[in-house]
Amino acid sequence: MPVVTKTNKEVAVAVAAPGEPTIEVTRIIDAPRDLVWAAFTDPVHAGRWWGPNGFTTTTKRMEVRAGGVWEFTMHGPDGRDWPNKITYREVVTPERLVYVHGDDGEDALFNTVVTFSADGERTRVHMIATFASVEERDRQAAEVGAVEGAAQHLDNMAAYIDANREALA
DSSP states (O other), rough: OOEEETTTTTTTEEEETTSSEEEEEEEESSSSHHHHHHHOOOOOHHHHOOTTTOOOEEEEOOSSSSSSSEEEEEOOOTTOOEEEEEEEEEETTTTEEEEEOOSSSOOEEEEEEEEEEETTEEEEEEEEEEEEHHHHHHHHHHOOOOOHHHHHHHHHHHHHHHOOOHHHH
8 A cells, every 4th residue: 555645746645654544635725725615615616626536526415514414426437436425523614624424324434634724825735534443544545546536636626726716716
């Protein structure tokens, strides 16, 4: 399993540290925090970039609030559908999201904390996904490319923001 993956000219960095049940990904986005927050939390925009390379996303519903749910399906490049459900535990606009990410059933695959830190006109996005165990993290990394996908995920968001600044403003 790869420990560090760098993509997009080493801008997005995803790390699966040995012995830790986490995947961490950090990305500096060349946009103000409010635009990045909108891309991440507005159902009009989130489904247009969400996921690793080659995936598209269809949103069934998205309620970004504590206790709210985002139900969506990721469509893989191989034609496979991946039903997903995120349940928001904490929402601090435009600074922090805490959520449980599962499948279309009630199974929680991992817990995630996302922080959005302003850096002048840029934004640092930091995601930490915590799995039930190192073994589960490693299984997800091996079976679905979770480490590489995490870096691609935020790179895709950055590209979407670059192409859609006016729509996000």
